[in-house]
Amino acid sequence: MSAIESRLRELGITLPTPAVPVANYVPFRRSGNLLIIAGQLCIGPDGTIAEKHKGKLGANVSVEDAREAAKFCAVNLLAQAKAALGDLDRIGACLRLGGFIASTPDFTGHAQVMNGASDLMVGALGEAGKHARTTIGVPVLPGDVVVEVDAMFEVS
Amino acid sequence: MSAIESRLRELGITLPTPAVPVANYVPFRRSGNLLIIAGQLCIGPDGTIAEKHKGKLGANVSVEDAREAAKFCAVNLLAQAKAALGDLDRIGACLRLGGFIASTPDFTGHAQVMNGASDLMVGALGEAGKHARTTIGVPVLPGDVVVEVDAMFEVS
């Protein structure tokens, strides 16, 4: 088992089977040392999206639940990275996370929500997990999920 | 004529003259093997944006019309790629598409709309056209267009 997967296990996380895109695209593309991963939705460990992870901050979804949703997105990014690389230890750095948080126009705590993804990435990868990030509010996401996160990794 | 342009012709598509940015930026930038293309709006073959491609899903724009708008964005990305490269056959891979779909907060079929762009890219480029993608809902886009798509290509 890779060092990173051991750390994930200590965090109580087993990587799921990565989601198959529901449309005409692929979950990741590699170019040289760059690995680009498609936007991941907050599919949980049971392979479904919980009702509490659908909707919007400022309306029906709490910050705590949305943080968990963001964490699930990050886990799914790592599951895709493993599918791409075979071994997560080939990740040199998480270069960037893009966080998309569905909210009403008066909610402003998106950074706190996105920390659910950032904390998981740093928890799993350590120094290599420290990433630049861009977090924005959106009115709605595909399938009404509350959080979507995409990523760019440096890999070997 | 390049192999890719022949395939586009079979799809009934002629690459338009690429749009000139309306502001102080450029339509593409290359760095090594990466070609980054600015967000393209759904300008049609006649050089204008149709009224049916302005507004929002969930309000005045149908999924079918928005799919066509997404396809036009993809065609415009390829027109910019040709302007950058001279020959589309120098595209090694479409690494990533970013899809921005203007919708009301209760519309959730953004993935289906974005397939209009993805299907065109895969139709034109074959295996090389299979891309990672991130699709999000937005409240409104510049000029009230219904779809905007940007891209990153690997090129030689």
Next chain:
Amino acid sequence: MSAIESRLRELGITLPTPAVPVANYVPFRRSGNLLIIAGQLCIGPDGTIAEKHKGKLGANVSVEDAREAAKFCAVNLLAQAKAALGDLDRIGACLRLGGFIASTPDFTGHAQVMNGASDLMVGALGEAGKHARTTIGVPVLPGDVVVEVDAMFEVS
């Protein structure tokens, strides 16, 4: 003083101390010749976000004020680039700006707002500052700021 900082001084701009991320991420990551900078908010020269730079276009924020906010975001991107590189003259090109403009669903002048960032980048970097860009409307941004901009640079 670097040539670029001299030009900034002619534009009346002194680079601020770059903002420390308020969450578990880093302001930039470098991979080879790529420098990826996290989304920068419109923090002004005094280190705070002005009330006139909070809210939304189409509601309480004017286009003129939002253009200034976009300019501040660009200045903050350069401040982060300097922190990353030591010397701004190591910037080879601004490859891409991503512009996120908080607006009501009926505002459509996002491109004009984003020019505040683009004009600063080209003013500071000259030819090297000409970038591909993607500008979208969003319902709200972290901390209720009116503009957020992220960037990718080619550096040596």
